[in-house]
Amino acid sequence: PNYDGSLKEPEVLPAAIPNLLVNGASGIAVGMATSLPPHNLKEVVDALVAMIDNPGITLEEVMRHLPGPDFPTGGRLSKRGIREAYATGRGSLKVRAKVRIEEKGQRPMLVVTEIPYQVNKASLIAQIAALVKAKKIEDIVALRDESDRQGLRIAIELKRGANPQVVLNQLYKHTALQTSFTVNLLAIAHGEPKVLPLLELMRHYLDHRKEVVRRRSLFELKKAQERAHVLEGLLIALDHIDEVIALIRASEDATQARQGLMERFGLSEVQAQAILDMRLQRLVALEREKLLEEYRGLMEEIARLKAILEDETRLWGEVKRDLLRVKEKYGDERRTLITEFEESFNPEDLIEDEPMVITLTAQGFLKRFPLESYRAQGRGGKGLVAGKTKEEDQATEVFVADAHDDLLLFTNRGRVYRLKVYDLPEMGRQARGVHVKTLLPLTEEEEVAALLSVRGLDGEGYLVFATERGLVKRTALREYQNLGAAGLIAIRLQEGDRLIGVALSDPEDEALLATQEGQAIRFPLEEVRATGRDSQGVVGIRFKRPGDRVVSLVTVKPGEMVDLLSVSTRGYGKRTPLAEYPLQGRGGMGVITYAVSMKVGRLAALLKVRGTEDLLVLSKKGLAIRTPVAEIRQYSRATAGVKVMNLPEDDEVASAFAVEEEK
Structure with a gap:
């Protein structure tokens, strides 16, 4: 009966289809809520018919006919989570917009043609615009609503050279282009609220329909x-x-x-x-x-x-x-595409894997910035300002690595720590950077002595270490696989010695050690027996002059057709064929590699080059220059070369690095 008992009213209407499944439902009551996604009518009917034909049908068999929800706004639905939601009556489904990548002139463009269920188009556009304004997404240059009676279309124009997939991942993470739909199959069954798995819900409907x-x-x-x-x-x-x-x-x-x-x-x-x-x-x-x-x-x-x-x-x-x-x-056709995609993003999905310049100062300030910040200059240029340093603080490292690389940081105490390159703060060329102790749990007297970039620690190679006093050590890379936030022992250093370089190598490689007084030795790495992490190594080179020290470690393949590029503290440089360096046994004094003098200064760095790279040189006062290696002439070992970088009298080269020439 109705409220006053004068009429009779139906408790349940004789629905020809299961409205709960086809149209979905949502509602909130005291202490409970229901949320059912809509489904495709044809698929629901096919699943019900299959259940009539086979009363003992399994969920997997039902899902061959009814693979998942079908939203009226289309979009893409992740397979992950659908079965669990159907099996238990509860779950969460990830829904994405349909986006295609187009080209407009020289610029990539993201075009959104379908958006997730229950997402408001105007709010979505405002959300994207707010991210661009806040500079959380920097590669978007234009945003337009081009929707008409033909359908929805949101055009997102990107900068020239931007990676559209990275921008799209950022939009998925930070906007309603990707949403979660909560599934809670709560319905009234026999007069009581109950969470119903899909099979039970379908059985209730069929019993009702019968x-x-x-x-x-x-x-x-x-x-x-x-x-x-x-x-x-x-x-x-x-x-x-x-x-x-x-x-x-x-x-x-x-x-x-x-x-x-x-x-x-x-x-x-x-x-x-x-x-x-x-x-x-x-x-x-x-x-x-x-x-x-x-x-x-x-x-x-x-x-x-x-x-x-x-x-x-x-x-x-x-x-x-x-x-x-x-x-x-x-019945009509399905609108929502069910597919597999990563529902969550790690930082590498959101960050362009571009070359980054990493700089480290003597006082431990670290930063990164895009390599493209440096344009190539002619040999002998004055360079650009690479960073502001205090008068008493000087740059000690310039290093190039890709944003997704693992950056290994080796300290003066012989420990190693790991950071992702993208975890370093990205700053402008002239910024000072942040102190490394804000990024790593270093002790009071511990400081970073050497840097190395690798793509993962599960390879088959070896790490080769060189110290200022001429010691070398070789340890398998896999011994560092468990490198966590607390760091690991990498090498045992003698009192007063410091690490000057670490390189990745294969067992058959050769090593070159170069000293500031212009000596260099080339020897096979197989002469350096592989040892564990907590060892100090063996003698690689003996010094000809008291007070000399090793400044560079280079690894090469046997017979490799490369040049060795020498850079002096006063900005001079030259290329010398590797073939001019005889293969010797480790522990000798080596041969001359650079003619040291008051005019050209001492040797600052020895690099392996092929002639197609650019040379990036950083001075202690923060100046930097990038110049094509091909413009630096070849000379024999016992020479000084030509001017590569003009430096003030009170400045000198701190570090040098060879980077791939931009195409």
Whole structure:
């Protein structure tokens, strides 16, 4: 009954389809909430038909017909999480916009054609614009809503040279281009709220639909039987029409006529009344044939309905036919693409893997900035300002690595730490940087002595260490696989010695050690026995002059056709073929590699080059120059070379590095 008991109202409407699944539902009550995603009508019907045909069907079999939700706004849906949501009735699904990458002139462009369910387009555009304004996404130069009656279209124009996939990942992470849809299949079952797994929800609907069809069949059977009963009376009357007319004419009123018909022909009151209500046109022969045809049809329908009610298989067949009729009339194709994609992003998905310049000062200030900040200059240029340093602070390292590389930082205490290059603060060329102790748990007297970039620590190679006093050590890279935030012991250093370089090598490689007084030795690394992390190494070079020290470590392949590029503290440089350096045993004094003098200064760095690179030189006062290696002439070992960088009298070269020439 309704609120005042005057009427009866249905508790459940006889839905032809499971509205909960097809249209979805959401709502919040006291202490509970429901959230059902919409599904494709054709797929839902196919799944229900499969369950009718196979009552013991499994979830995997159902999901062949119903693979997942289908949102009216389209988009892309992650496969991950769908099965769990269907199996338990709870879960979370990731939905993404459909985005394609186009080109507009020389610029890449992201075009959004479908957005996630329940996302407002205007709010999404405002969200993207806010990120651009806040400089959280820097590669977007234009944002337009180009939607029309043909459909949705949001155009996101990028800078020339920008990586559209990285920008797209940033948008997925920070905007509603990727959203989560919470699944909570809470429904009223038998008068009580209950979280229903998909199979149970479908079974409830089919049981409901079976009962609806059973009641409908009973109702239709009753109506058909009532009509057939009336038709039987009419046909009897038509067979005895003259007697019926005479009986009616002889009666004083309708009640007497009705009673007379019932007694004379054995009719029921309903049949007798139908005869009295019959119009005279029914007396013609054609009308009698129509009544007879209707009666035969009703008897067939009665037989059909009785068969449905008496046979459960036929009852389920009727349920199936009803579903298929709805599918045929209203079904359409799926709009949401179900696919596999990474639902969460690590920083490497959001950061361009571009070459970065890493600088370290004597006082431990560290920073990175894009290599493209330096344009190539001619040999002998004055350079650009690479960073502001205090008068007493000087740059000690310039290093080039890709943003996704692992940066290994080796300290004066012989420990090693690891940072991702992208974890270093990105700053402008002239910025000072941040102190390394804000990034690493260094002790008070510990400082970074050497840097090395690697792409992962699970390779088969070796790390080669060189110290200022000429010691070398070789340790397998895999011994550093467990390198965590607390760091690991990398090398045991003698008192007063310091690490000057670390390189990645293969067992067959050769090493070159170069000293500030211009000596260099080349020897096979197989002469340096591989040892564990907590060892100090063996003698690699002996010094010819007291006070000399090693400044560079270089590794080469046997027979490699390369040059060794020498750079002096006063900015002079030259290239010398590797073949001019004889292969010797380790522990000797080596050969001359650079003609040291007051004019050119001492040797600052020895680098391996092929002639296609650029040379990047950094001074202690923060000046930097980038110049093509090919512009630096070849000279023999015992020479000083040509001016590479013009330096003030109170400045000198701190570090040098060879970088791949930009295409």
